[in-house]
Amino acid sequence: MSANAGRQADDDAPEVIGVRRGMFGAKGSGDTSGYGRLIRPVALPGSTPRPYGGYFDDVVDALAAALGEDTFAESVERVVVYRDELTLEVHRDRLVEVAQTLRDDPALRFELCLGVSGVHYPDDVDRELHAAYPLMSITHNRRIRVEVAAPDADPHIPSLFRVYPTTDWHERETYDFFGIIFDGHPSLTRIEMPDDWVGHPQRKDYPLGGIPVEYHGAEIPPPDQRRAYN
Secondary structure (H helix, E strand, C coil): CCHHHHHHHHCCCCEEEEEEEEECCCCCCCCCCCCCCCEEEECCCCCCCCCCCCHHHHHHHHHHHHHHHHHHHHHEEEEEEEEEEEEEEECCCHHHHHHHHHHHCCCCCCCCCCCCEEEECCCCCCCCCEEEEEECCCCCCEEEEEEEECCCCCCCECCCCCCCCCCHHHHHHHHHHHCEEECCCCCCCCCCCCCCCCCCCCCCCCCCCCCCCCCCCECCCCCCCCCCCC
């Protein structure tokens, strides 16, 4: 059985991948948020059984018909409906093919990609980095999400620039802050941090430290050097 089929056969229960302590889950830095005693599980929603509800069944059926059942099974790792939103978890090697089908097939016509959001789950082994693409069909007035995962050791995901040119700057920002490398992007450079900056500031394991700030003659230390709440 393939890895994709194995994920699809998983239990529908949420997948607990870790425990977060404090507001942001950062480690090795002083907790200045006041939420140091906050402990909560990090859980990803499980697969959703049919019927999905609303137009979600129509979208999944149309995509399966357009790709073919075998290609669909190899491409879509999981279908998740969570908080009234449909997410297609897609294997990164099939991302461009699935995105182009979602854009071009008359029954789908998701013409607009609204951006790219990066997420870092340090405890999601071999799937630490996620990229989420919200798509909108102007033709059918529908919205879905496409999500792709990559391991921290091989943070490569195909760029969707040639399918959705609007992802140009969004992929650059996601690369800058999370370190996801979008293969095929025409100019994958930092967009906000300096070119020689080391690290990616929105990863969960990035230190909370900063630079000292002078205010009215007083020196305010970086966050990781301020008082910690125990």
